[in-house]
Amino acid sequence: FRYTRNLVDNGNGKFNLMILCWGEGHGSSIHDHTDSHCFMKILQGNLKETLFEWPEKKGNGEMTKKSERVLRENQCAYINDSIGLHRVENISHTESAVSLHLYSPPFNACNTFDQRTGHKHKVTMTFYSQFGERTVCVSMRRDAP
Amino acid sequence: LPAGLSQWFPALEVLDVSGTGLAEMGTELLSLPSLHTLLAKNNRLGGPGSLPKGLGQAPLARSLRVLNLSGNRFSEVPPALLRLRGLRSLSLGGNRLHSIPPDIQELQSLEFLYLGGNFITAIPPELAKLPSLRYLVLCDNKIQSIPPQLAQLHSLRSLSLHNNLLTYLPREILNLVHLEELSLRGNPLVVRFVRDLTYNPPSLQELAGRTVKARNIPYAPSDLPESLVRYLSLASNCPNPKCGGVYFDSCVRQIKFVDFCGKYRLPLMHYLCSPECSSPFSSASQSSTSQSESDSEDEASVAAHRMQKVLLG
Numbered sequence: 001f002r003y004t005r006n007l008v009d010n011g012n013g014k015f016n017l018m019i020l021c022w023g024e025g026h027g028s029s030i031h032d033h034t035d036s037h038c039f040m041k042i043l044q045g046n047l048k049e050t051l052f053e054w055p056e057k058k059g060n061g062e063m064t065k066k067s068e069r070v071l072r073e074n075q076c077a078y079i080n081d082s083i084g085l086h087r088v089e090n091i092s093h094t095e096s097a098v099s100l101h102l103y104s105p106p107f108n109a110c111n112t113f114d115q116r117t118g119h120k121h122k123v124t125m126t127f128y129s130q131f132g133e134r135t136v137c138v139s140m141r142r143d144a145p
Numbered sequence: 146l147p148a149g150l151s152q153w154f155p156a157l158e159v160l161d162v163s164g165t166g167l168a169e170m171g172t173e174l175l176s177l178p179s180l181h182t183l184l185a186k187n188n189r190l191g192g193p194g195s196l197p198k199g200l201g202q203a204p205l206a207r208s209l210r211v212l213n214l215s216g217n218r219f220s221e222v223p224p225a226l227l228r229l230r231g232l233r234s235l236s237l238g239g240n241r242l243h244s245i246p247p248d249i250q251e252l253q254s255l256e257f258l259y260l261g262g263n264f265i266t267a268i269p270p271e272l273a274k275l276p277s278l279r280y281l282v283l284c285d286n287k288i289q290s291i292p293p294q295l296a297q298l299h300s301l302r303s304l305s306l307h308n309n310l311l312t313y314l315p316r317e318i319l320n321l322v323h324l325e326e327l328s329l330r331g332n333p334l335v336v337r338f339v340r341d342l343t344y345n346p347p348s349l350q351e352l353a354g355r356t357v358k359a360r361n362i363p364y365a366p367s368d369l370p371e372s373l374v375r376y377l378s379l380a381s382n383c384p385n386p387k388c389g390g391v392y393f394d395s396c397v398r399q400i401k402f403v404d405f406c407g408k409y410r411l412p413l414m415h416y417l418c419s420p421e422c423s424s425p426f427s428s429a430s431q432s433s434t435s436q437s438e439s440d441s442e443d444e445a446s447v448a449a450h451r452m453q454k455v456l457l458g
């Protein structure tokens with residue numbers, strides 16, 4: 001009922017390569033990348049990426065949008081924490097989307113941000129499947145971007 | 146649709162005519178007895194004749210499970226569609242709908258309903274009469290409020306409300322105990338509420354009605370004019386658990402912010418019978434909490450904790 005993260009390869013602990021499947025209307029929260037490199041390639045459909053500035057330390061207002069763009073099939077994007085934060089969404093109401101993500105070094109926790117206030121909240125990331133096998137949820141923790 | 150479709154493929158179960166520029170689907174559909182999935186997205190459907198006449202009597206009415214009409218030009222939900230009593234999954238995403246018909250409740254087998262990307266301004270309470278609905282998508286519309294009855298959707302697992310015009314939510318939303326996902330971003334949810342200081346005192350009829358209900362005064366249709374019997378049946382209970390009173394037309398609107406450990410503050414609308422009634426939920430940031438409010442606070446914080454896990458950022 002939300003987008004799924006499907007691990008394909010963990011590169012001997014050096015990276016995580018995963019495929020994300022986005023249904024119509026599915027989107028991620030605004031999130032950071034825990035000091036890792038993040039590459040993304042669109043395999044099917046389109047995804048909108050909205051970049052945000054990091055909120056002020058004591059900030060308590062709406063987060064600032066830096067830019068937004070729609071990534072088409074086969075286009076690539078890159079982000080890391082020094083560039084900023086982003087939200088990725090499938091804005092189509094008729095087509096699903098599929099993207100390939102490479103994170104190096106791998107990470108399993110990051111921060112999500114409330115767009116209205118800039119408050120951040122640490123989350124643990126879970127996989128819907130790993131190497132083709134469904135990963136059963138152990139806890140009810142809210143999963144990630 | 147090609148004529149003779151049902152003669153050539155009488156056992157057809159899945160038909161995908163998406164992206165073919167179709168402006169109408171004719172009677173060829175009516176003689177396909179095994180059809181359970183019909184995908185017709187990204188076409189030019191929406192005018193009269195988009196769906197064939199006699200749809201309600203066709204075998205399709207009971208056999209069709211999945212219908213995808215997203216990316217078309219429907220400005221209203223075609224009434225013929227509501228006769229598809231076996232329908233489990235319906236998508237009308239990316240059309241031009243301005244409303245949802247109350248007769249949507251006829252689709253009693255519906256589990257998945259996608260209405261994102263339309264111009265819908267309000268949700269009919271009848272939508273809550275769908276007992277199997279698990280997944281409801283209403284994102285990217287113009288919805289201004291959620292009817293409290295929506296909390297009766299016991300099977301609801303996922304509710305998508307992002308990018309609408311909601312300023313608050315009904316407090317009943319906390320009753321959706323099976324909800325696993327809720328998206329609310331992109332709504333102008335109020336962050337501050339100024340209590341309306343003007344309070345219209347209740348009418349004599351209302352005061353009398355409140356007393357009849359509060360004191361359990363027995364009455365029968367032979368004792369009162371029919372209009373008053375009906376009036377008494379419309380009493381609403383004050384949500385303040387310490388009150389136990391009722392109200393009819395005169396109530397106080399109040400927004401209480403339910404705090405999720407300082408991360409999110411959701412504005413929830415309450416109706417109270419009078420300004421003196423304290424609300425069942427008090428914000429965690431309020432300093433003094435009286436003994437009488439502590440029970441209802443526990444209730445609120447349990448609900449808030451559950452909702453925190455469910456809220457998508």
